[in-house]
Amino acid sequence: MTRPGGTTVQDTSPKPDPAAGDDGAGTAEPDTARRAPWRRVLAAGLAVVLLAAGAVLLVKGQQLRDTPATSNRALTDTAGTHRVVGDVSSALGAVFSYNPRSTAATREAAERLLAGRALQQYAALFGQVEKQAADQKLTLTSQAVRAGVTRLGTRSAHLLVFLDQVYEREGKDATTAAAQLSVTAELRGDRWIIVDITSR
Secondary structure, eight states: BBOTOBBBOOOOOOOOTTTTTOOOHHHHHHHHHHHHHHHHHHHHHHHHHHHHHHHHHHHHHHHHHTSSHHHGGGTTTTHHHHHHHHHHHHHHHHHTTTTOOOOOHHHHHHHBBBBBHHHHHHHHHHHHHHHHHHHHTEEEEEEEEEEEEEEEOOEEEEEEEEEEEEETTTTTEEEEEEEEEEEEEEEEEEEEEEEEEEEO
């Protein structure tokens, strides 16, 4: 600016900066920049929480599927249950039935149908049974009248079996008795083999 008389005066008042924009726009950018890292941290934390929750739900679901009730095929496998009941009932009838002339056949049946602890116990007692059957002319007939599978797996089963047993001595009246057995069986090949017998 030139005043009269030739004196030049510079205008020192502040000029608006076109690149800066208005006051509101100039202060928003630093605030946004400060908030951006917190948003990223929050998003990452949320992702971790969701992954952890998913893992917990997966484990809980697996536990529910693996409970004893759901892994017991006796509750769902009708054909498998029927098969193990048939094999075990037949085996018990064979090994606990004899007469003075058939003890050798009974022993052979036990060696085919029993294994493990059940066979060891049976073999230890059967010598006495053979002598008793010969001396007293004793006949024993056993029949499984009721059997229930309490647990059935792919290769093992637990059963509760009720037997009716008829004792006959030559020249005497027959005597009837009942027995209740807890039986463990294992699937070997195509047949269920008894591996443990406990009298209840």
